[in-house]
Amino acid sequence: MSDEESGANGGAAGGPENDGQRFDRLPATAEDRVVAGRPTREEVVEWWEERYGLSPETWDGHTFWEKGKGKIWAFAGDLVSPNPVEAVGMRVIRARQEHWKPSTDAVQRFCGEATRNVVVLEPEEAERFVRGEDQELERWDGDWGYLVAAHEFEGAREPIGVGLYLHGELRSTVPKGRQEDLS
Known part of the structure; x- marks a missing residue:
C-alpha cells in the first residue's frame, strides 16, 4: 500500500x-x-x-x-x-x-482537432505571437481565457501555442526559450 x-x-x-x-x-x-x-x-x-x-x-x-x-x-x-x-x-x-x-506542448500535440476556443491568426499576427508579443485582437468574439492560437499552414490549421485572451487583447504565453522571430 x-x-x-x-x-x-x-x-x-x-x-x-x-x-x-x-x-x-x-x-x-x-x-x-x-x-x-x-x-x-x-x-x-x-x-x-x-x-x-x-x-x-x-x-x-x-x-x-x-x-x-x-x-x-x-x-x-x-x-x-x-x-x-x-x-x-x-x-x-x-x-x-x-x-x-x-501547456504549449499539449496544445501543439493534441489540439489540431480542437473545435472550440481556437483563434486562427493571420500571418503577421502569428509571427507576433511566436515572438512572444501581446496584441490587440478585437475580432475574436468567443470565450475569454486560455485559447488555442493556430495558423493556416499549407492548407491546414496548425496549433502554435496558448494565448490568454482578455479585454480585446491576445497575450502570448509562448515560453521565452521557444519564442522565434519568423520575419
Whole structure:
C-alpha cells in the first residue's frame, strides 16, 4: 500500500496529502480521490472536451499523473504509482488554480482537432505571437481565457501555442526559450 493510500503523509485533516517530489496517478473519478484537491482523470478529460472540443477518445491509452501542485502530465502507457522518476510523458495542464492552463506542448500535440476556443491568426499576427508579443485582437468574439492560437499552414490549421485572451487583447504565453522571430 502506498503512503497515499495509507494516509502515512498525513494531510491537515489527517488524510493523505500531495507529495510534490513524485508522480502520482490521477484517480479515475471523484469517488476514487484520496488526496484533497487532486484532479481526476474524468475531470481532466471533461475539461479538454468542454473547453476545446477534444473528443474523450483523444486520451485513450494515456494515463494522467500529478507532480508538484497541479502539474498534470499525460503518458501514453502505464507505470506503478507512486513513481519517483523526474519526468514521464508530457506536461499537459497546470491545474489546482481557478483557471486551468494547457501547456504549449499539449496544445501543439493534441489540439489540431480542437473545435472550440481556437483563434486562427493571420500571418503577421502569428509571427507576433511566436515572438512572444501581446496584441490587440478585437475580432475574436468567443470565450475569454486560455485559447488555442493556430495558423493556416499549407492548407491546414496548425496549433502554435496558448494565448490568454482578455479585454480585446491576445497575450502570448509562448515560453521565452521557444519564442522565434519568423520575419
